[in-house]
Amino acid sequence: MSGRAVVRTFGEVLITAGALLLLFVAYQVWWTNVVANRAVAAQTNRLLNQFEHPPPGLGPGPSPVEPGQAFALMYNTALGDHWNRPVVQGVTLADLARGIGHYPQTAMPGQVGNFAVAGHRATNGEPFAYLDRVGRGDDVIVRTDLSWFVYRVTDVSIVAPTDVDVIDPVPGRPGAVPNEQLITLTTCSPRWASYARLIVHGVLVATSPESAPPAAVGGG
Amino acid sequence: MTVYASLWRHLPGPWPVKVICCVVLAMGLVALLFLVVFPWLDPRLPFNHVTVSAALVAT
Numbered sequence: 001m002s003g004r005a006v007v008r009t010f011g012e013v014l015i016t017a018g019a020l021l022l023l024f025v026a027y028q029v030w031w032t033n034v035v036a037n038r039a040v041a042a043q044t045n046r047l048l049n050q051f052e053h054p055p056p057g058l059g060p061g062p063s064p065v066e067p068g069q070a071f072a073l074m075y076n077t078a079l080g081d082h083w084n085r086p087v088v089q090g091v092t093l094a095d096l097a098r099g100i101g102h103y104p105q106t107a108m109p110g111q112v113g114n115f116a117v118a119g120h121r122a123t124n125g126e127p128f129a130y131l132d133r134v135g136r137g138d139d140v141i142v143r144t145d146l147s148w149f150v151y152r153v154t155d156v157s158i159v160a161p162t163d164v165d166v167i168d169p170v171p172g173r174p175g176a177v178p179n180e181q182l183i184t185l186t187t188c189s190p191r192w193a194s195y196a197r198l199i200v201h202g203v204l205v206a207t208s209p210e211s212a213p214p215a216a217v218g219g220g
Numbered sequence: 221m222t223v224y225a226s227l228w229r230h231l232p233g234p235w236p237v238k239v240i241c242c243v244v245l246a247m248g249l250v251a252l253l254f255l256v257v258f259p260w261l262d263p264r265l266p267f268n269h270v271t272v273s274a275a276l277v278a279t
Contacts, residue, residue, distance in 0.1 A: 005222070008222045009222055010224070012222050012223055012224055020253075023250065023252075023253055023254075023258075026259060027253070027262075028255055028258075028267075029259040030261075031258075032262075037261075042233075091271045093262075093263050093268070096270065096271075103271070103272070108268055118270045118272075119270060120268060120270055121270060122267075122268070123268060124268065128270070147226040158271070161269065161272060161273070162272070162273070163272055164272050164273060166272055169271060184277040186270060186271060186272055187270045188268070188269060188270045191266070193267070194266055194267055194268065194270075197270070197272055199272075
C-alpha cells in the first residue's frame, strides 16, 4: 500500500468515527427523548382516565402495583405550571425511560416512611432536567387513584452515588423507625454527568381526596 | 483504494442511481445504530445513572 493510500484510509476512519459520535449524540439528546415522551404521554393519558373514571369496586387504600406499572402522577409547580410526569414502579433503566421511577423497597405515596423516586436529569425524557430549580418551601404533589398528596421541600443536597441512606425510611439514619411521611427525589448531578446525585427531600403537609385537587394544580 | 471510493465504484448504474443507493444505505445504517447498537451501548456508558445504590451501577 502506498503512503498516500495509508493517509486516505486513516482519513476515512477518522471521518467515520466522527460521524458515529455525532450520531450517538443525536441519539442521546434527541431520539431517547422522542421515545420516552411518547411513552410518558400514553401513560399520563391512561392514568388521568383511570383517576377521573375509577373502575367500580375500587377498595380503600392503595391498589397493588406491578413492577413497571405507572401508578401515580407527580406535579411540581417549581418545574412549570403544567409540569407533570407519571411515576413507574421500579428504577431499572427500562422503567426510568418511561417516567419517574419509584424505588420499590420504599414507601408508597402518603405512607409513613420515605416515598423515594429517581428520574433522568438529561436524555430519556429528562423529567428532572431542572430539578435544581426546586428549593426549600416548594411543593411536590403526588396524585394517586384515590388521593392528592402535597409534600413540601425541606432540604436539597448533593451526595455521592453510594449514599443509599438518603432513601431510608428516616434519611441518614439506617434502621430507624419512621414516624413521618417523607418524599425523596434523586437524579444525577451535574446534569450531563453522573459522578454525584442531586437529592430533594420533602415532608407531607396536606392530603385531599381525588375529587378535591390542591390549589396549586387548579383546585379550589 | 479506500472504502468509500470502492463502494462508489461498485454501486450499479449512473451517478443519480448511485446517490440514491448511498442514501438508502446510510438510512439503513442509521436505523441499525438507533434501534439496535445505541440502545445496547447506552446502559454500558457512565452518563445516565440517576439512582443511589451500594454498587456503582444503575440499579
